[in-house]
Amino acid sequence: MRRRAPISQLTTRRVRTAAAIGRGLGAVPAPGLVVGGVLGLQCGAALATRLSPAVGPAGVVALRLSLAAVILTVLWRPGLRGDRTTLGLAAAAGTLLAVHHLSYYEAVDRVPLGAATTMEFLGPFALALFGSRRGADLLWACLAATSVVLLGHSGIPLDAPGLGLALLAGCCWGGYILVGARLAARVPDGRGLALAVTWGALLSLPYGIARAGARLLDPGTLAPALVIAVLSSVLPYTCHLEALRRLPPRVFGVLTSLEPAVGALVGLLLLGQHLAAPQWAGVLAVALASVGATRTPGPGAKAVVEERSET
Incomplete structure (x- = not known):
């Protein structure tokens, strides 16, 4: 019988893995991390359009967050012994992620993707404006706001509840940026993210099961869902956190405005959307x-970065 590695060895491996991931992320400029995260989100969303007919939006979200939670938990092994703050x-970030998704x-199931993304961008736009x-x-x-209006231009009548849901998603995304910045400042690795995604999965799973049922366990559903979880959750949220x-929330908010542009290009290349x-x-x-916001940081940006490096 094969022996299991001692707990001390497992802990050492986890520390080494975390250090390697940290070095890899640290070598990438902060704007590059944001762009990489946005690219992963949009590629995952393109794949999700093919999975949604089988399990519905609620099923896609439940599978995406649940599988991502498993991966992040195995990788970071977060504990529940942290301080209450x-x-x-982590609970607030997970709740915002679940409601946003x-x-x-x-x-997106009710209105065109461009219109939904336009409304969603109001959250990051508000951060960029008020900050x-x-x-x-x-x-x-x-x-940036003008650009998403142009991207969302459509002659198709829009569903009012659909626009309201997209606006709610934008509010949650703006809130996640603020909460995520505080969580990133307190936790130096991915443990905080693992806790947040796990909590979001626990919140979304009951609704997903109620809507999709046993279809969530179909092998033909789980395989693409795993790819979507890695592309849309594990990689993007690790990069974004x-x-x-390193970035003030207002600059991060403007940089995420690349999402409609990246989504348009991904839609053209992968889905044939002209x-x-x-x-x-x-x-x-x-x-x-996005280039302007990155190349002309205000005096407050340096102060924010220095303040976080001291915590």
Whole structure:
């Protein structure tokens, strides 16, 4: 019979794995982490459109968060012995993730993807606007807002409840950026993220089971769901949490405005979704806004980074 490795050896391996991941993430510039996370989110969303007919939006969310929680828990082995503030932040972040995912996927099921993404961006846009202290910051935020309006341009009548759900998703995403920044400052590795995603999975799983039932366990469903979980949750949220350790929330919020542009390109390349000229203008505008926000950081950005490095 094969012996199990002692607990001390398992702990050492986990520490070495965490250190290797930390070094790898640390070598990537913070804007690159945000862009990489956005790319993963949109590629996962493209795959989710093919899974949604089988299990519905609630089933996709339940599988995505549950599988991601398993992967992150095995990788980071988080405990429940943290202080109340850290556990509270993880629970808040997980709740915001669960509500965001459910409302966004339900919105996409009712309104065009461009319109849903336009409404969702209002959360990061509000952070960029209200956290600004310079005129240039307002310029980049307004340019980003204009871009998503162009991207969301459509002649299709829009469903009011669908728009309301997309707006709720935007509020949750903005809240997650703020809470995630505090969680990233308190937990130096992925344990906080693992706790947050696990809590989000526990919240979303009952609703997903009620809507999809035994279809969630179908092998033809689990295989693509695992890919979606890695692309849409494990990789993006790991990258984003590391980026939030280095960037002020307002800059992170503007950088995530790349999501509609990346989504448009992914939709074109993977799903054959073509864009009109005003929508391509939106792609260019959002790219310019993100570059401007990155290359012209305000004096507050350095202070935020220094404050987090001391905690």
